[in-house]
Amino acid sequence: MKHTITQTPLPHRTLRLILGDQLNPQHRWFREVDEATTYVLMEVRQETDYVLHHAQKILAIFAAMRDLAQQLREAGHHMHYIAINDPDNLQSLTANIDALIGQYQATVFEYQAPDEWRLDQQLYQHGRRANIPWIMVDSEHFYTTRNEVSDLFTGRKQWLMEFFYRQMRVTHHVLMEDTKKPLGGQWNYDHDNRKPWRGDPPEPRDTRTLHDHSDLWQTIVDAGVKSFGNPQARQLAWSLNRQEALRHLDAFIDNALPQFGDFQDAMSVKSWRLFHSLLSFALNVKMLNPREVVAKAEAAYRAGHASLAATEGFIRQILGWREYVRGVYWANMPGYAEKNFFGHNHQLPGWFWNGETRMNCLSHAITQSLEHAHAHHIQRLMVIGNFALLAGLNPAEVHRWYLGIYIDAFEWAELPNTVGMSQFADGGLLATKPYVSSAAYIDRMSDYCKGCRYDKKLRVGENACPFNALYWDFFQRNTDALAKNPRIGMAYRQLEKMDAATIAEFQKQAKIMLENIDKL
Template identity: 60%
Template sequence: MTCLRLVLGDQLNPNHPWFSERRDDVVYVLMEIRQETDYVLHHAQKILAIFAAMRRFAEQLREAGHRVCYLAIDDAGNRQSLPDNLSNLLHLNAASRLEYQEPDEWRLDQQLRLYAEQQAVAVHCVDSAHFLTSREEFASFFGSRGRWTMEVFYRHMRKRHGVLLEYDGAPLGGRWNFDEENRKPWRGGPPEPPDLRPRHDVSALWRTIREAGVASFGDPNADALRWPLDRNEALQQLQAFITHSLPHFGDYQDAISAQAPRLFHSLLSFALNVKMLSPGEVIAQVELAGRDGLAPLAAVEGFIRQILGWREYVRGVYWSQMPGYERSNAFGHTRPLPEWFWTGNTRMACVRSAIGLSLTNAHAHHIQRLMVIGNFSLLAGLDPHALHRWYLGIYVDAFEWVELPNTIGMSQFADGGLLATKPYISAAAYLHRMGDHCSRCPYRRDQPTGPRACPFNALYWDFLARHAVRLRHNPRLDMPYRQLARMPDSHRQALSQQAQQLVGNLNSL
């Protein structure tokens, strides 16, 4: 009797235990479906990269001797939904068993659980064999603690997995966290390393996607797609990062530049999130590079913290808070996204650059997402749910388990402080200190009010004033609230008026 094994588009891990032996009674099922392309409006490169990687994965399974059923987006028999296709394939293959790996998104997890309950055949769910923690482990670790913090969790993970430790269990270098050393602006040197990623011509696939009626936005770059399509390419990208970028990653991980948008970031998040790479192997190779003297400890620790700490932490928050977390809106913000979120046509140079990069590359690094786009969105009172859907659609590495907590919790503080200890907001001074956009901007970073004043300034102070009851006792916001208290009433009123004018004309900024 036949067993169908479902492989989702973010489960492209050739090292999964499923594939350790070839079985004639097993058929692996992969499907391109409108259910997944249409639940939010996606960037063209995100659709292309996932579909192209799925097709490459299916080819490699066949070459390894596995039986594969692949439903392309334009197949006549494709019913364009996961349960409908599964029912049809179970019937066509006379299958007696269905197996699937744990989905990483709550909506798919629920869909498959409900589907399984309705089936006459046996349905079995297995672990995806990817993450370093289970779904339940995070909530169990924090238990009834009144405060969840990533740092506490990160130190636990370092000890548990023996990462960056001395022989006696102490942290390598005598410190757990080198974040204070990793906040330098980039002023033109060292030079941004060359982009060594391959170029893929997926123009034929793009025509198929368009002819199938799939809607998208952003630049498809279909004749030169830069995202890895299989594990070998992802491993090459990892090695290129360790060799050329890791040595400078720590110093400049928070820098933003119009001249060098990649700087020293790895761009490995897509490969990790579709499981071409495992977090364990990436951590191990980066740690080895540090111990071999190929990169400073601050850079190695800063990068490992993003994967061993933050990535596992946000996943834990996601599974402990779903469903319902996506509806969080602690500040009650409801303004729609300005039109320029879809065009990049804003005069604010830093925002124009960050959104323009996102539309062109389906990617922006974490400071562009958090401290430029997210910062503006929070200060302007944009609807966090609308912003969540935009982030989920535009970024090639965005899957809800990682994107939703980063947007709702980290970027918008819409969960009221469950995930982050303070709102990540700033006026123009921070953006000027960490970036090089202000000199090319028609707005003046040093002006709080007036027609040429940087919008971040008035919006920042007005945000603090409007939410003082909730935020003024936060110790991490003590300094700005003391500054606000010292301002003359007339200046605070002028800032408030300026902010109201700005939010009333967001599309014209």
């Protein structure tokens, strides 16, 4: 069914653009109703098509955009909504803006600062040619400005997140005993947050609201938009407005935060959610403000509801890592997506798109991602990303896959996590070492190895786990680039103890596996 908000054009003078990841009803724009202002939201092929996206990502963003548009209309604001199938939709942000400026005879155009470099440049360059004032305002979301992280690290060879995180804790007085001392006497409890999960305590019930958006999904399909993954169109569970997101936040604080710390790195075939918040979509489209999420987590600790280790681990992801990767992104664009420190150029195997691999860990992590548009950070980093780096997959292709498959993947957050943290393609600007492992780590943090076609203990042979030979082959072939890295000295000390025959054996095994990667 065609979904269009229509109205008789009024003599409005200001046109304001709201992007699909700027769904914050508390922005100062909306505090007062202005008869001379029209707000515009638009569903365009420009945004659905720049990479192949997961179906749930497209569906959830469009549904949330429509929800916000309805809220703003009910509050009295003038809205112009361009649906994906509107006959007047030119399928481009700037083309539609130009048409609307003419339609409303706008004398001023305003937009909130985009978080992706490509959109920032598109709107900025178009504005330079505009014949009316073209004004960018703050999105009022992040703790930091775009350039704050780069300013902090000026002159430093490596940008350590821990240094930035401590500065943020002090500046915003989060989990602090006084102006300089952290609660508990230490800044980081990461070492306390690495327990495997064996089924106890039980995973909390999923309390998210289910939405039937099958009509909208059919509209998207009929419009010719391509996607992959399960749309879950009749049971879409992601928060689609601020009210739902706040309830979701409260449910996480009440039911999952106390166990989050212990099991935040755990993986299991028995659960895809475990104790993770699943709030990243609501945060990244700005339904939630990071300050309120951090404040509620800290309040839970101070009330004795959650441990300091669990609370600090959760807050570090938002106050520390989230703000940090955004700063890395803006400091290194354009061109960051083309970084390729190791010169990796292998294509993604076909099972990245269907999960049909005999490696149980990858099959589960990828199938889960296709089903739910979500995987937690260890699945992304130490299963999927780990394999991609060991196998020498092209980091630009890996980046596009991550950007498309995950519901929370917007380039400012995803690109540094993939190119920098996961693939070490920036040569160590972001990460202090390549995050790779053999089967041992995956077995320690999960139950994936049980019942797998491959033997976690074997390096070579038909039944050997591919992670083992690929792990040692990775370090052997990158000796010149990595041997002097102090954080991975142990790997090279072990290599030095291996004789030439052993090394040749795992190199041969790795070569066979890579030549038959689609059959693994």
